[in-house]
Amino acid sequence: MDRRSTIVRTLTRKLFPFILLYGCYLISHGHLSPGGGFQGGVIIGSAIILLGLVDGVRNAEKRFHENLLSLTKNIGMIIFILLGFAGMFMGYSFLSDFLPRGEIGTVPSTGLILLLNLTIGFMVGTGIAVIFYRTVRHKL
Amino acid sequence: MKRILIVVVLIVLGYFILNAVQLDYGRPRSGISEYYVANGVAETGALNLVTAIYLNYRVYDTLGEATVFFASALGVYMLLRKLKKGEPDG
Numbered sequence: 001m002d003r004r005s006t007i008v009r010t011l012t013r014k015l016f017p018f019i020l021l022y023g024c025y026l027i028s029h030g031h032l033s034p035g036g037g038f039q040g041g042v043i044i045g046s047a048i049i050l051l052g053l054v055d056g057v058r059n060a061e062k063r064f065h066e067n068l069l070s071l072t073k074n075i076g077m078i079i080f081i082l083l084g085f086a087g088m089f090m091g092y093s094f095l096s097d098f099l100p101r102g103e104i105g106t107v108p109s110t111g112l113i114l115l116l117n118l119t120i121g122f123m124v125g126t127g128i129a130v131i132f133y134r135t136v137r138h139k140l
Numbered sequence: 141m142k143r144i145l146i147v148v149v150l151i152v153l154g155y156f157i158l159n160a161v162q163l164d165y166g167r168p169r170s171g172i173s174e175y176y177v178a179n180g181v182a183e184t185g186a187l188n189l190v191t192a193i194y195l196n197y198r199v200y201d202t203l204g205e206a207t208v209f210f211a212s213a214l215g216v217y218m219l220l221r222k223l224k225k226g227e228p229d230g
Contacts, residue, residue, distance in 0.1 A: 012170060029160055029196065030191050031185075031186035031188050031191040031192070031195070032186070032187050032188060033187075034188065035188075036188075036190070036191055036194075036195075037195075037206075070217060072204075073210065073213060077206065077207075077210045080203065081203075082205070084170075095199045095200065095203065096156060097184070097196060099181070101185045101216075102185075104181060104185055104187065105187060109185040109186070109187075109198075110184060110185040111185070112167065112196075113184065113185075113186055113191060113195040113196060116195050116199070116202070117191070117195065120202070120206055123206065123209070123210065124209060127209060127210065127213035130211075130213055130216070130217055131213055131216045131217075133215050134217055134220040135216065137157045137220075137223065138220040
């Protein structure tokens with residue numbers, strides 16, 4: 001069944017990796033420029049939503065299976081809390097910054113902020129995609 | 141009668157809104173914002189001060205946000221059922 005326009009499908013397939021790349025850029029440079037974990041994660045999630053809207057959820061699930069996305073979301077939440085406890089084991093308080101820092105203005109300039117941004121970003125992106133899958137395929 | 145009532149309600153609402161707008165919100169009460177602007181980059185290493193605040197100074201708040209999002213996604217995942225094989229997708 002092919003009721004979607006060819007232009008939209010082709011454009012989506014060409015544009016999809018660049019949307020993902022932009023989301024990853026926003027996440028990884030969240031502490032240097034506007035953006036951050038939530039915003040970049042939403043962009044990643046919207047890329048998967050776009051793929052699901054254009055190609056159909058079944059075809060989108062061949063590349064991004066729902067169980068894989070849900071697992072990523074759960075693991076992201078667990079890693080967030082484990083990073084907090086790691087600070088406690090290193091002798092600081094919960095969720096405090098314990099990693100060494102690089103030069104200010106480069107990507108590794110903040111220790112824990114980058115890792116927290118990464119976990120939040122992947123958690124939000126996959127979580128939004130999971131919500132979209134479940135909501136679209138829900139039949140009353 | 142109805143129009144007079146509407147006018148009276150609008151006047152009362154406007155009076156309250158006027159009072160609310162004229163409150164003095166411009167005074168810095170604690171001076172913590174000046175502290176963040178002065179010391180945020182040196183203490184956290186993040187050039188983006190918004191990120192410095194929500195992932196370093198106020199990271200418990202972010203943990204709560206992430207938990208709320210996780211719980212909502214988990215709720216949707218649990219409540220809405222999966223499509224059976226052969227059923228057409230939306």
